[in-house]
Amino acid sequence: MSHSPSGQTTLVDVARRAGVSLATASRAINDSYGVSTKTRGRVLAAAEELAYVVSPEASRLAGGRTGRVGLVVPHIDRWFFGTLVAGAEGVLGDAGLDVLLFRVGDADDRRDFFHRLPARRKIDGLIVVGFPVLEAERERLDLLGVSIVSAGGQQEAYPYACVDDYEVGTIAVTHLLNLGHRRIAMIEAIDPDQPGWPTLAPRSAAYHDALDRAGIRSGPGLVCTVPWGGEAGADAMAQLLSRAEPPTAVYAHSDEIAVGAIRTARRAGLDVPGDISVVGIDDHPIAALTDLTTVAQPVRAIGERAAATLLEMIDGQHLPSSTTFPAKLVVRRSTAPPAVGARD
Amino acid sequence: MSHSPSGQTTLVDVARRAGVSLATASRAINDSYGVSTKTRGRVLAAAEELAYVVSPEASRLAGGRTGRVGLVVPHIDRWFFGTLVAGAEGVLGDAGLDVLLFRVGDADDRRDFFHRLPARRKIDGLIVVGFPVLEAERERLDLLGVSIVSAGGQQEAYPYACVDDYEVGTIAVTHLLNLGHRRIAMIEAIDPDQPGWPTLAPRSAAYHDALDRAGIRSGPGLVCTVPWGGEAGADAMAQLLSRAEPPTAVYAHSDEIAVGAIRTARRAGLDVPGDISVVGIDDHPIAALTDLTTVAQPVRAIGERAAATLLEMIDGQHLPSSTTFPAKLVVRRSTAPPAVGARD
DNA sequence: TCTAAGTTCGGAAACGCTTCCGAAAACCAA
DNA sequence: TTGGTTTTCGGAAGCGTTTCCGAACTTAGA
Numbered sequence: 001m002s003h004s005p006s007g008q009t010t011l012v013d014v015a016r017r018a019g020v021s022l023a024t025a026s027r028a029i030n031d032s033y034g035v036s037t038k039t040r041g042r043v044l045a046a047a048e049e050l051a052y053v054v055s056p057e058a059s060r061l062a063g064g065r066t067g068r069v070g071l072v073v074p075h076i077d078r079w080f081f082g083t084l085v086a087g088a089e090g091v092l093g094d095a096g097l098d099v100l101l102f103r104v105g106d107a108d109d110r111r112d113f114f115h116r117l118p119a120r121r122k123i124d125g126l127i128v129v130g131f132p133v134l135e136a137e138r139e140r141l142d143l144l145g146v147s148i149v150s151a152g153g154q155q156e157a158y159p160y161a162c163v164d165d166y167e168v169g170t171i172a173v174t175h176l177l178n179l180g181h182r183r184i185a186m187i188e189a190i191d192p193d194q195p196g197w198p199t200l201a202p203r204s205a206a207y208h209d210a211l212d213r214a215g216i217r218s219g220p221g222l223v224c225t226v227p228w229g230g231e232a233g234a235d236a237m238a239q240l241l242s243r244a245e246p247p248t249a250v251y252a253h254s255d256e257i258a259v260g261a262i263r264t265a266r267r268a269g270l271d272v273p274g275d276i277s278v279v280g281i282d283d284h285p286i287a288a289l290t291d292l293t294t295v296a297q298p299v300r301a302i303g304e305r306a307a308a309t310l311l312e313m314i315d316g317q318h319l320p321s322s323t324t325f326p327a328k329l330v331v332r333r334s335t336a337p338p339a340v341g342a343r344d
Numbered sequence: 345m346s347h348s349p350s351g352q353t354t355l356v357d358v359a360r361r362a363g364v365s366l367a368t369a370s371r372a373i374n375d376s377y378g379v380s381t382k383t384r385g386r387v388l389a390a391a392e393e394l395a396y397v398v399s400p401e402a403s404r405l406a407g408g409r410t411g412r413v414g415l416v417v418p419h420i421d422r423w424f425f426g427t428l429v430a431g432a433e434g435v436l437g438d439a440g441l442d443v444l445l446f447r448v449g450d451a452d453d454r455r456d457f458f459h460r461l462p463a464r465r466k467i468d469g470l471i472v473v474g475f476p477v478l479e480a481e482r483e484r485l486d487l488l489g490v491s492i493v494s495a496g497g498q499q500e501a502y503p504y505a506c507v508d509d510y511e512v513g514t515i516a517v518t519h520l521l522n523l524g525h526r527r528i529a530m531i532e533a534i535d536p537d538q539p540g541w542p543t544l545a546p547r548s549a550a551y552h553d554a555l556d557r558a559g560i561r562s563g564p565g566l567v568c569t570v571p572w573g574g575e576a577g578a579d580a581m582a583q584l585l586s587r588a589e590p591p592t593a594v595y596a597h598s599d600e601i602a603v604g605a606i607r608t609a610r611r612a613g614l615d616v617p618g619d620i621s622v623v624g625i626d627d628h629p630i631a632a633l634t635d636l637t638t639v640a641q642p643v644r645a646i647g648e649r650a651a652a653t654l655l656e657m658i659d660g661q662h663l664p665s666s667t668t669f670p671a672k673l674v675v676r677r678s679t680a681p682p683a684v685g686a687r688d
Numbered sequence: 689t690c691t692a693a694g695t696t697c698g699g700a701a702a703c704g705c706t707t708c709c710g711a712a713a714a715c716c717a718a
Numbered sequence: 719t720t721g722g723t724t725t726t727c728g729g730a731a732g733c734g735t736t737t738c739c740g741a742a743c744t745t746a747g748a
Contacts, residue, residue: 008465010704021728026706034726053464057404058704061733066401071445077430077644082421089420089447098466101415101443103433121352121399122442230633259633267635286630289574289603291611300421354734365698370736378696402734405703 009050018046029054030064056098060121069310070123072102072113074131074193079284080299084129084152087303095311097124104131106193114140125310127151128158129303147313149320151306152299159313159320161305163297168327169206169251172279172295175329176249177214180337181277184211185222185247187236187257192227203253203281222247226257233260241268248276248338255280255287255294262290262334273336283330291333298325353394362390373398412442413654414467416457418475418537420447423628424643428473428496431647439655441468448475450537458484469654471495472502473647491657493664495650496643503657503664505649507641512671513550513595516623516639519673520593521558524681525621528555529566529591531580531601536571547597547625566591570601577604585612592620592682599624599631599638606634606678617680627674635677642669 015025020039027035028043035043046052060066069092073081089099100123104110113119114137119126123146130152133141138157141148150160176184186207190200204223211218221243226232233252240247241264252258258280262272270276280287283296305323313320359369364383371379372387379387390396404410413436417425433443444467448454457463458481463470467490474496477485482501485492494504520528530551534544548567555562565587570576577596584591585608596602602624606616614620624631627640649667657664 008704012704022705023707023729024727027727030706032707036726039726051461053461055405055465055704057401057410058733059706061399061401061405061735062704062706063733064706068444075430076420076433077423077426079421079423079426082423082426085445086419086421086447086449089445093447098462099445100412101429101433101445103430103437105430118442120397121401230629234633256629256633259630263633263635285574285600286603286633289578289600289607289630290634291607352734356734366735367699367737368697371697374736376737380696383696399734402703403736405705405733406735406737407703408736 008055009052011052011054013050014043014047014052017050018043065124065314066122067096068098068100068123069307070100070102070119070126071129072104072119072126073129074104074191076101076103079286080152080282081130083299084303084306087300088127088129088151088307089303091304091307091311095307097311110193117143120144125149125314127306127310128153128155129306133157147310147320149306149310149313152302154324159309159322161302161309161323161325163302163325163327165202166206168281168295168297169203170210171327171329172251172281173207173210175293175331175335176251176277176279177210179249179277179335181247181249182216182338183222183245183247184216184218184249184251185224185240186218187233187240187250187252187261188223188225189228189232189253189257190225200253207251228254228257230256230260233257234264235260237261237264238268241265241270246276249335250276250278252278252280255282255284255292258292258294258334259286259290262292273334275339277335277338279335287330287332293332293335294330295327296330297327301325352399353396354399355396357394358387358391358396361394362387409468409658410466411440412444412467413651414444414446414463414470415473416446416448416463416470417473418448418535420445423630424496424626425474427643428647428650431644432471432473432495432651433647435648435651435655439651441655454537461487464488469493469658471650471654472497472499473650477501491654491664493650493654493657496646498668503653503666505646505653505667505669507646507669507671509546510550512625512639512641513547514554515671515673516595516625517551517554519637519675519679520595520621520623521554523593523621523679525591525593526560526682527566527589527591528560528562528593528595529568529584530562531577531584531594531596531605532567532569533572533576533597533601534569544597551595572598572601574600574604577601578608579604581605581608582612585609585614590620593679594620594622596622596624599626599628599636602636602638602678603630603634606636617678619683621679621682623679631674631676637676637679638674639671640674641671645669 011025015022025043028040056067071085075081092099104113125147128150132153148158150158152162154160154162188204208218224236224239226236250261252261258278262278265272265276272278280292280294283294287294302325309320355369356366359366369387372384400411415429419425436443448457469491472494476497492502494502496506498504498506532548552562568580568583570580594605596605602622606622609616609620616622624636624638627638631638646669653664
């Protein structure tokens with residue numbers, strides 16, 4: 001077997017075996033115009049037999065694609081991001097593209113990422129997973145010269161796949177209102193590492209608007225703003241319970257927060273949902289396991305859609321389109337009508 | 345300014361500006377032998393002024409490293425894997441290496457991965473995250489010709505970073521025994537997608553051995569084997585509760601399973617830990633949020649260690665070494681001594 | 689001052705691929 | 719059959735580096 005010095009099979013080997021020129025072999029493998037079906041078949045067969053894989057470096061250097069897509073993710077260890085990545089990876093992988101992972105955990109990582117642009121010259125497209133891109137960052141990103149889509153966070157700048165967070169919030173709060181609750185608190189989440197997190201504002205606005213519509217004033221004492229995470233939710237609930245008139249229901253910006261809040265309530269001797277109702281957002285697996293009522297969003301599907309959109313953009317077929325996914329209420333056992341004595 | 349057609353600044357530009365040859369410029373930038381200090385300084389200055397960045401493709405093609413490391417992961421959307429990846433990504437990223445993600449979710453993906461070897465020619469090293477590599481698969485992997493380490497699963501074949509699962513199991517079961525429990529059940533997990541999951545056997549063996557040592561027979565009715573996951577844990581608990589003599593304590597192979605089991609117990613009107621104790625494994629965030637007693641393993645640190653080991657291997661400095669991390673019991677509120685009436 | 693050894697640097701050949709351009713071959717209608 | 723199209727294919731020029739090899743130049747020892 002005649003291999004190149006590198007020990008790897010090269011296109012030359014494939015071409016020789018198929019009895020065609022290097023140029024033709026390349027065209028056949030890349031499905032370019034100008035190769036007869038028969039020849040293409042022969043080349044593909046030869047490639048198969050020799051277990052040939054293109055060298056992405058050479059391919060790219062010669063003006064082709066890298067065959068790689070970048071995924072920029074704040075926290076790969078959180079369910080939401082992991083699931084979204086899994087969805088994207090699935091369709092990307094099926095399309096034969098590799099996934100390059102970039103984390104932008106804290107503010108430093110983030111600055112570094114946009115400044116150094118480690119993705120430069122390495123990818124054909126980029127998916128920004130679950131965080132907003134600032135104007136200045138967008139300019140840096142443009143330097144990459146590749147297609148970009150946003151997943152899990154609505155963005156002006158790029159095509160996106162996500163859920164309508166205002167709708168999500170409205171569904172959650174309305175559920176509480178429908179049950180008869182009037183003193184409804186909100187535990188509002190912020191990610192200290194990701195200033196300007198886009199889902200925050202709509203989820204909060206939905207709360208205020210829904211209460212307004214119901215003719216209820218959302219007293220300032222009923223909103224707690226905490227960093228993202230379960231423990232913070234637990235702390236927030238403690239604050240809420242220390243109010244003169246504690247809420248009969250709590251709307252949390254995420255399931256983790258909600259579960260933390262429930263832990264505090266239970267430790268305080270309260271029954272959930274008997275004494276206090278709690279609703280979360282996401283339908284994180286933890287929600288099912290802890291009987292938490294929540295608003296489900298199809299995270300995996302969002303990741304898949306984002307990837308599909310990116311593929312379309314890379315292929316340059318039709319104009320890229322954004323997709324907004326529907327959310328739906330999942331009623332479990334953390335919400336119930338308020339106790340009679342608690343109604344006002 | 346004279347730039348190459350690509351629009352990017354190339355080494356040629358730098359060389360011209362510094363008034364040296366291409367070869368010298370390359371040597372200066374790569375800190376190779378044979379360049380005078382003065383010349384090197386001139387080249388570096390020119391590079392700086394032109395904001396030059398090497399083309400990774402060209403560099404690699406001409407004989408360098410890919411600057412990429414592969415991560416093979418079964419389920420990126422599960423906390424354990426996500427956290428491990430986050431740890432590995434951290435140290436890899438700091439070392440200037442990019443991370444290429446490969447998922448091998450189900451058996452099909454897996455076969456495909458080892459057959460097609462999509463990682464070929466794309467990486468300098470590989471981390472196998474949390475699953476055992478079969479003999480046949482190992483042979484395929486050798487074809488990659490790169491360094492390999494295993495993270496989160498002890499392996500004969502490769503250097504590894506993980507926890508001793510036998511110890512983990514022993515800690516959990518001993519805790520239950522020390523509390524005075526005698527009818528201790530085990531919910532044993534298997535991953536249907538990953539036959540031969542290596543952590544399973546030690547975790548189960550630890551249970552049997554610990555009971556033996558305590559002079560207790562582990563009746564067959566006290567072990568449930570279920571697929572991985574919270575819902576399965578819930579089902580398993582239902583089975584256990586339907587026994588003539590239900591257990592007073594349950595040892596679950598993971599926190600998700602444990603939480604599912606607790607849900608079932610609570611729905612059945614049992615108090616946890618009053619009527620039945622439950623202990624899990626991992627110290628998944630869900631454990632803290634649901635007051636679950638568990639055995640913690642330093643997942644993130646394991647990922648970091650695995651990456652560090654791989655870096656050493658790639659650099660070829662010293663011989664690679666495996667690391668076993670300690671696990672520790674985290675006592676929360678899901679375990680307590682058995683109710684008096686339940687003691688036998 | 690002359691030779692031998694050591695330094696510093698430039699020329700040029702890879703690395704493995706894509707693609708432009710032109711030639712050969714195949715096809716069609718007249 | 720012939721001339722003109724349309725396909726199909728090979729030659730060859732890059733893409734931006736690294737590195738081997740040898741030339742030129744510097745230094746040191748005699």
